Structure formats: C-alpha cells, structure tokens
Amino acid sequence: MRRRAEPRGRARRAVAGFVLVLGLSLLALQLTEGRGTKATFPDRPNDAMEQPIGQPPTVRDEGTYQFVRTQPKDDNEPVTYDPCAPIHVVVNERTAVPGADGIVRQAVDSVSDATGLAFVLDGRTDRRPDDERQTTADPQGVRSWRPVLISWSDPDETPALKGPVAGVGGSTAVRRDGHEWFVTGGVTLDGPQLRQLLRSEAGRTSVRAVVMHELGHLVGLDHVKDRGELMYATGSEDVTEWGPGDRAGLAALGGGECIDY
Numbered sequence: 001m002r003r004r005a006e007p008r009g010r011a012r013r014a015v016a017g018f019v020l021v022l023g024l025s026l027l028a029l030q031l032t033e034g035r036g037t038k039a040t041f042p043d044r045p046n047d048a049m050e051q052p053i054g055q056p057p058t059v060r061d062e063g064t065y066q067f068v069r070t071q072p073k074d075d076n077e078p079v080t081y082d083p084c085a086p087i088h089v090v091v092n093e094r095t096a097v098p099g100a101d102g103i104v105r106q107a108v109d110s111v112s113d114a115t116g117l118a119f120v121l122d123g124r125t126d127r128r129p130d131d132e133r134q135t136t137a138d139p140q141g142v143r144s145w146r147p148v149l150i151s152w153s154d155p156d157e158t159p160a161l162k163g164p165v166a167g168v169g170g171s172t173a174v175r176r177d178g179h180e181w182f183v184t185g186g187v188t189l190d191g192p193q194l195r196q197l198l199r200s201e202a203g204r205t206s207v208r209a210v211v212m213h214e215l216g217h218l219v220g221l222d223h224v225k226d227r228g229e230l231m232y233a234t235g236s237e238d239v240t241e242w243g244p245g246d247r248a249g250l251a252a253l254g255g256g257e258c259i260d261y
C-alpha cells in the first residue's frame, strides 16, 4: 500500500504551537556630556572609516516598527550604532545548538544586509553574559568598545531566560553632545530550549529567526504588535524572515550618524 504524502498544511499544524517569548533586555546608558571625557569614549577604532561602510537598502516605509530608543532631541530619530565602524562580535558557545556557527553567521548577515551595518565575527569567547562593561583594554592599554557578545546560555546562568523566554537582546548607549549611540551589547540565547526547537520541522529556520529577532533588538528594534513582523514578541514558525516593517526599521537603524572621535 502506498502512503500518501501528508498535506503540507497538516504537517505544519502537527508541529505548530511552540511558544517562544523573545525578550528585550535594556542595558545601561552611560552619559558623557561634552568632549575630551576619556572616561567613556575610547580612541578611534583602527577599522573606523570616514564614511559609512555600507548603505542601508532602499525600502518602502510600510509595515510596523518601533525603535528601542530615540534621540533625546528628536523622538523620530533612532539611537543607532556608528555606521562608520564595524560592529565586532564574539560568541560564547557553552550551550550552543548543533550548527550554531552557521545559524549565527546567517542571522548576522541578514541584519547586515537589512541595515548596511558592517559586522566582524571575532570568534569564540568564554566571556559571560552578565558582564556589561562597555569598554575593554588590550595589553598595551589601548581601549576599545567591547565586542558584542552572542551567548549560548541557559536559565541557570541567565534568569531572564526562565520559562518560555528563548532569548534576550539589547545594547548599551553612550551620549555625547546630546547625541546617543549604541556601542556594544549582547544577545543571550536559551541553548537547551533552542536545541528542542531545532528538532521540530523547519527547526533550523526557526532557531535562526530567534537569533535574528534578538539581533533586531541589538541594533535598535523594539517589539511590535503586528504578528506579521519578526519583531512580534512571540516566536512563530510562520514568520521566520523580516517583515516589511522590520525592514523599514532596520534600514533606518543603518542610517545613523558616525561617531566623530
């Protein structure tokens, strides 16, 4: 007896219903008014350019998006990363799912394409997600912004991941002369929960969507109430790519001002 292929719709329903809450972690703001305050701003990064490294794509301003943070002097202008310098990223793979490296790369590429922001993956780290210092110094004492930390964690290490929360993400901002920039941040993922999700149909795509969502927070997107956007606060296997509003918001977040070191 030949078995008929399961209709696609039913197969999807059979695995539907995973509930992932995708959290937003708001990190600190460090205020540094005026120039010459070396306490917060490190020297100009070696790989900073005079002009933005990439350009955000041209998108139609449609759909729904919300910024995590807007400029103190203009509610419509988002706080962004510096588009003239690459965003360095390190990964703590302690509870990483199989294939995590490729999933993270694809998610980062997707944010880079949608914003025009440049990312550099600097490899692995043992750094823990609760370390929120903004700057770091090399053995010669040269200070730089700490790389963004993508951390495969668990609810024991990161209480914010308790319950259905699959990940949290956010960035920390600095202010100078009345303008703010995100300078570093983190994406913290519930490795054990995402390992389970990975086993479902289209699991890899769903896990990648979680990482994309949290990277969306990292670069400055907040949650929206529209289920068709990836920045909706509950994960769904039906929305695993950027929606129109996500794309409009990400393009705006790639078009910020450069830091004038």
Ligand SMILES: [Zn+2]
Pocket: 021, 022, 023, 024, 213, 214, 217, 223, 232, 233
């Ligand atoms: Zn979220």
